[in-house]
Amino acid sequence: MTDRLPGFATLAVHAGAQPDPTTGARATPIYQTTSFVFNDADHAASLFGLQAFGNIYTRIGNPTNAVLEERVAALEGGTAALAVASGHAAQLVVLQQLLRPGDEIIAARKLYGGSINQFTHAFKAFGWNVAWADPDEISTFERAVTPHTKAIFIESIANPAGSITDIEAIAAVARKAGVPLIVDNTLATPYLIKPIDHGADIVVHSLTKFLGGHGNSLGGIIVDAGTFDWSRDNKYPMLSEPRPEYHGIKIQETFGNFAFAIACRVLGLRDLGPALSPFNAFMILTGIETLPLRMQKHCDNAKAIAEFLAGHPAVSAVNYPGLPGDRYNNLQRKYAPKGAGAVFTFSLKGGYDAGVNLVSNLKLFSHLANVGDTRSLVIHPASTTHSQLDDDAKVRSGAGPDVVRLSIGIEDKEDLIADLEQALDA
Amino acid sequence: MNHDAYDDNYIRSILNNVKSIAMVGASPVNVRPSYFAFKYLAQRGYDMIPVNPGHVGKTLMGKPFVASLADIGRPIDMVDIFRNSSHIMPVVDEALALTPPPKVIWMQLGARDDAAAEKAEAAGLKVVMNRCPKIEYGRLSSEISWMGVNSRTLSSKRAPIPTQGMRLSLNRTSLGGGQTAASDRAAKNKSETS
Known part of the structure; x- marks a missing residue:
C-alpha cells in the first residue's frame, strides 16, 4: 500500500465520506x-x-x-x-x-x-x-x-x-x-x-x-x-x-x-x-465538493472586476490585495498566492449618494447582507449594516459613506463588469 | 524508527498482527482512560490481559488481574504500558526478561521513554510511544470518524457495521503517511523542551 x-x-x-454501511x-x-x-x-x-x-x-x-x-x-x-x-x-x-x-x-x-x-x-x-x-x-x-x-x-x-x-x-x-x-x-x-x-x-x-x-x-x-x-x-x-x-x-x-x-x-x-x-x-x-473550482473562479472574477473598477473615473479607490501596489499585496502573495479572495471594497468619488445610487441601479448584483455566494452581491455599508455607527466610527471600520462592498460570484465576469459599468454611468 | 511521527503502515501492521495484549496499569475504575482502551480493544477481538498488582483478585471485563507480566504464564504479542514516562523502563526490562519476549512495546498517550525504546528495539521489538491503541484502531478503521476526528484515511468501499468482538479492516488508503503535520510538529517541540 x-x-x-x-x-x-x-x-x-x-x-470523511464513504458508502453508507446499510444501503451502500x-x-x-x-x-x-x-x-x-x-x-x-x-x-x-x-x-x-x-x-x-x-x-x-x-x-x-x-x-x-x-x-x-x-x-x-x-x-x-x-x-x-x-x-x-x-x-x-x-x-x-x-x-x-x-x-x-x-x-x-x-x-x-x-x-x-x-x-x-x-x-x-x-x-x-x-x-x-x-x-x-x-x-x-x-x-x-x-x-x-x-x-x-x-x-x-x-x-x-x-x-x-x-x-x-x-x-x-x-x-x-x-x-x-x-x-x-x-x-x-x-x-x-x-x-x-x-x-x-x-x-x-x-x-x-x-x-x-x-x-x-x-x-x-x-x-x-x-x-x-x-x-x-x-x-x-x-x-x-x-x-x-x-x-x-x-x-x-x-x-x-x-x-x-x-x-x-x-x-x-x-x-x-x-x-x-x-x-x-x-x-x-x-x-x-x-x-464543498466544488470548493476548489468555485474559489478559483471567485478569485479570478474578483481580480478582473477590481482592475476594471480601479480604471473607472467614478471610482476614487479600490481595496483589493490582488492588485499590484495594494498595501496588502505582499502579504497576499505570501499567504494566498492562488488568489486574494472575492470580498473587497471600493470608494466612489460621489460619496454617500453615489453609493446608494449604484446599489439601486445594479441589475445582476444582489443587494443583501451576505458574502460568499455563487451570485454576486453588493452592499453599501453606510446606509445598511453600519448605519447605526457615527461617521467617525464608520470610517474607522472601513465603512465610510463613500464605500461599497462587493462579494464577487461565479458568473461570467464580462456580465458583471457590464452591470457595474451601466450602474456607475447611470 | 522516527518516534515523533509514525507511518500509518507501521501502526497498521502492529494492530493487524498482534492478537494478545497485556495492559500494564489497567484500571478497573470505569472513568480511567486505561479502562476505556481495555474495553474497546477487547470488543474489537483482542485477547486482553489486565496487569496491575494493586487489583489482583479483581477482574476487568471478566479477565482476572495479574500482578506482573511474569505472572501471565503464556506468550503475549504486545505490552501496552499505561504508566507515566518515569515508570516505563522497569516494565520494559520485565518484558524483555519474558521467554519468549513480546513482539511490541506500546507506550500510552503522554508516555515516552527514548532510552527504554532503544533498549527494546535493540532486542528486536517494535516500539510505539505517546499513542493510544484505541485511538489508532478507531482512526485506521475510521470508526473514530463518528466523533468528527480526522482519520486521515480515505475509502470508496462500503463501511462495515461494527458488531461485538468484530475486527475492522484497517487497510484504508492513508493520507501522506497518516500524519497531521502541525500536530506532529507540536508534539516534537514538546518532547524536545520537556
Whole structure:
C-alpha cells in the first residue's frame, strides 16, 4: 500500500465520506433524526461515558454532520472538527472552553461587524473582556497581553475590505504569551489559506459563506489543529481538570491531540445547544465538493472586476490585495498566492449618494447582507449594516459613506463588469 | 524508527498482527482512560490481559488481574504500558526478561521513554510511544470518524457495521503517511523542551 498525500480537490470530494454501511448509498445520506438506538444498556453507558465511538443524540453528534467535520478537518490539516449551527455559534463554543468571567481575549480590530458586536456586547455580558489590537501593527497585540489573556482572535482575510493578516507574526505573539491563536478563515477558505500551516491552533468558519458557497444554508465549524498543550499551566481547566459531568475524566489526558474538538462537542455543544441541522450539513458538504473550482473562479472574477473598477473615473479607490501596489499585496502573495479572495471594497468619488445610487441601479448584483455566494452581491455599508455607527466610527471600520462592498460570484465576469459599468454611468 | 511521527503502515501492521495484549496499569475504575482502551480493544477481538498488582483478585471485563507480566504464564504479542514516562523502563526490562519476549512495546498517550525504546528495539521489538491503541484502531478503521476526528484515511468501499468482538479492516488508503503535520510538529517541540 503506497501512502501519498491526495491533493486538495480529492480531499474536497472524499474526505470523511464513504458508502453508507446499510444501503451502500454513495452520496452522504441525510440522517434526519434526533436520536440513535443503543445496542444494550452497556453500550448506552459506554457512549454517555465517552468510552465508545458512536451516536447518541443529534445535539451532540450526527453521522451527516460527522462527514462534514472530518472533511473540513482534512482540508484545513487539523486533527478534528465540530460543526455547529453558525459561524457565531462556533465562536461562542470555542471561547466557552477557554474563558472564565474576568478573562480576556485579544481580537483584531478588523473583523466581520457581526463578530465585533458579539464580542463587544454578548460576550461582555459573560464577563469575557476584549482587548482590540491592530492587525497592521503587530506590536499592538504584544502590548495587549496581560495575565488574564486566554486567546488571540484574528481573521485570515478580514471583512469588509479583504485585507490580509500576517498570521505568522501574530502566531509568534500567541506562542510567547502561551495562549492559542484562533483564526477565522471564512473569507479565505482552506483553498486559499491554511492557517494551521502558519501557526493557528484553532480555525473557525462560517460555513454559510464560500465553503457552503450557494447562499442556501447556515453553518459554522471549529477545527482543532492539535497543536496546543492545554495542560501546561492550568490556564484551561475545561481541558486539563477532571470534569464532574463525566465522572472526573480529564479531556486532554483522554483525547490527546484532538481534545479541544472533543471539549467543544461534549462540554460546549452539548450544554449550549447550537447544533447544525443534518440537512444543512448535507447542503454544505455538496458545496464543498466544488470548493476548489468555485474559489478559483471567485478569485479570478474578483481580480478582473477590481482592475476594471480601479480604471473607472467614478471610482476614487479600490481595496483589493490582488492588485499590484495594494498595501496588502505582499502579504497576499505570501499567504494566498492562488488568489486574494472575492470580498473587497471600493470608494466612489460621489460619496454617500453615489453609493446608494449604484446599489439601486445594479441589475445582476444582489443587494443583501451576505458574502460568499455563487451570485454576486453588493452592499453599501453606510446606509445598511453600519448605519447605526457615527461617521467617525464608520470610517474607522472601513465603512465610510463613500464605500461599497462587493462579494464577487461565479458568473461570467464580462456580465458583471457590464452591470457595474451601466450602474456607475447611470 | 522516527518516534515523533509514525507511518500509518507501521501502526497498521502492529494492530493487524498482534492478537494478545497485556495492559500494564489497567484500571478497573470505569472513568480511567486505561479502562476505556481495555474495553474497546477487547470488543474489537483482542485477547486482553489486565496487569496491575494493586487489583489482583479483581477482574476487568471478566479477565482476572495479574500482578506482573511474569505472572501471565503464556506468550503475549504486545505490552501496552499505561504508566507515566518515569515508570516505563522497569516494565520494559520485565518484558524483555519474558521467554519468549513480546513482539511490541506500546507506550500510552503522554508516555515516552527514548532510552527504554532503544533498549527494546535493540532486542528486536517494535516500539510505539505517546499513542493510544484505541485511538489508532478507531482512526485506521475510521470508526473514530463518528466523533468528527480526522482519520486521515480515505475509502470508496462500503463501511462495515461494527458488531461485538468484530475486527475492522484497517487497510484504508492513508493520507501522506497518516500524519497531521502541525500536530506532529507540536508534539516534537514538546518532547524536545520537556
